[in-house]
Amino acid sequence: MTGRAISTPPERLAFYALGGGKGHFMRVLALIRAVHSLAPGVKTLMVVPDRLLELARRFGLAAAAPPCRDRQGLATWLDDRLSEFRPDGLVVDVFVRGVLGELGLCRHLPPRVLLGRSLHPEYHRMVRGALQDYRAVLWAEAAPAELRDPLRVDPVVVVQELLERERARHDLGLSPDLPAVLAIGTGSTRSQQRLLERLAFVPQLRLFSTELPACDQVVSRIPAGSWLLAADVVVSAAGYQSYHEIVQAGVPAVFVPQRRQIDDQAARAQGRLGFAPRASWRVAATPEELAGAVSELLVTGTRADPVRFSGAEQAARHVLKTLS
Structure with missing residues (x-):
């Protein structure tokens, strides 16, 4: 800084x-x-x-x-x-x-x-x-x-430095030759486990979570934003921190807004709270919409240059x- x-x-x-x-x-x-x-x-x-x-x-x-x-x-x-x-x-x-x-x-x-x-x-x-x-x-x-x-x-936002794509992929144990999806875990352990299962179809997956046990697909690093350039698509709720880290990184994203008592994640996911994504993004409300949006962006998603908030x-x- x-x-x-x-x-x-x-x-x-x-x-x-x-x-x-x-x-x-x-x-x-x-x-x-x-x-x-x-x-x-x-x-x-x-x-x-x-x-x-x-x-x-x-x-x-x-x-x-x-x-x-x-x-x-x-x-x-x-x-x-x-x-x-x-x-x-x-x-x-x-x-x-x-x-x-x-x-x-x-x-x-x-x-x-x-x-x-x-x-x-x-x-x-x-x-x-x-x-x-x-x-x-x-x-x-x-x-x-x-x-x-x-x-x-x-x-x-916490993240001020983004790891270069090659370094970030190496850190996460991802092959450089296959598409990769990064997911940011939020909510209950049950909801995070369901997210892991719903993304099982992608070639490579890493879920950032401090609640689920670490394994090949689950990493406990926090904040996740430092490694986002490793992704071809990021999947996340639309909470304040993860949303703006994704916008900052300029990676394609699928947002799955969660219902919160005071936080309007649906409005944020639609880019209506002041800072819309510059890379390709979609909003999903059902498992079917999530799978379709991820599959689409793995093929057609475009990136944007990272910015620093x-x-x-x-x-x-x-x-x-x-x-x-």
């Missing part, structure tokens, strides 16, 4: 990433890395669910996880952690329960910045009032009319300036 260092950064920053999925974690991981690149002396603390605590430590992050789930218990625990850490500011990855729940019950919150992305419209209306207490609202996708003057940034650095600069 390049760019001018920040001359007078804050000393300590806490990051709230208590959302249920890995998308919250990965966005905040990308932001923390950018903060450390621009201001190496800043001490950071990442607040994550207990199930992601070990993953945070794998990435070398200082992290803490609450032992409870009720709002008052979470608020008390967060108050205690922040009192111990004494941050100059708190960065919140948008999560409706937290913004409207435990964060509103905390007694001594430091100045806050929100990092957001597209939600279903009714949730924008729900959180609008609570966001008045934030010093800045950063938006890393299409911003809704309900938000007042958000600061737009590019997509915030700089949203993490843009957001980090806003955070460091706002919370200094």
Whole structure:
């Protein structure tokens, strides 16, 4: 990552990433890395669910996880952690329960910045009032009319360097002479196993998963985005992180949107949230559509030149300036 260092950064920053999925974690991981690149002396603390605590430590992050789930218990625990850490500011990855729940019950919150992305419209209306207490609202996708003057940034993705196709294929044990499909596993282990079975017809397959046992076709590397140039076609849900990594890599893709309470994956998969793919892509809703779309793109799919999204650095600069 390049760019001018920040001359007078804050000393300590806490990051709230208590959302249920890995998308919250990965966005905040990308932001923390950018903060450390621009201001190496800043001490950071990442607040994550207990199930992601070990993953945070794998990435070398200082992290803490609450032992409870009720709002008052979470608020008390967060108050205690922040009192111990004494941050100059708190960065919140948008999560409706937290913004409207435990964060509103905390007694001594430091100045806050929100990092957001597209939600279903009714949730924008729900959180609008609570966001008045934030010093800045950063938006890393299409911003809704309900938000007042958000600061737009590019997509915030972890992957900054893509392995060349030959190197990526070698790393994944793929033959250079046969078409290859890469799938990014999300959701339950059962749904990931079904995806593996539905793609059994392709010449070469690798599924990125941290939930399924590793085998010839399943690899546990994370984030998957570094290896995407190995693919002739990528299959993925349309969650924020995987979608934008695929768009960044410029590889043909089949998106299988998952239903989420606040995340409109169908709109994202159709390119309606601000950053449409430049390579060939299809959207599939059934096993038959998935098989047909993969088969089609293996023959006719076209690639695009990779791009580099700089949203993490843009957001980090806003955070460091706002919370200094």
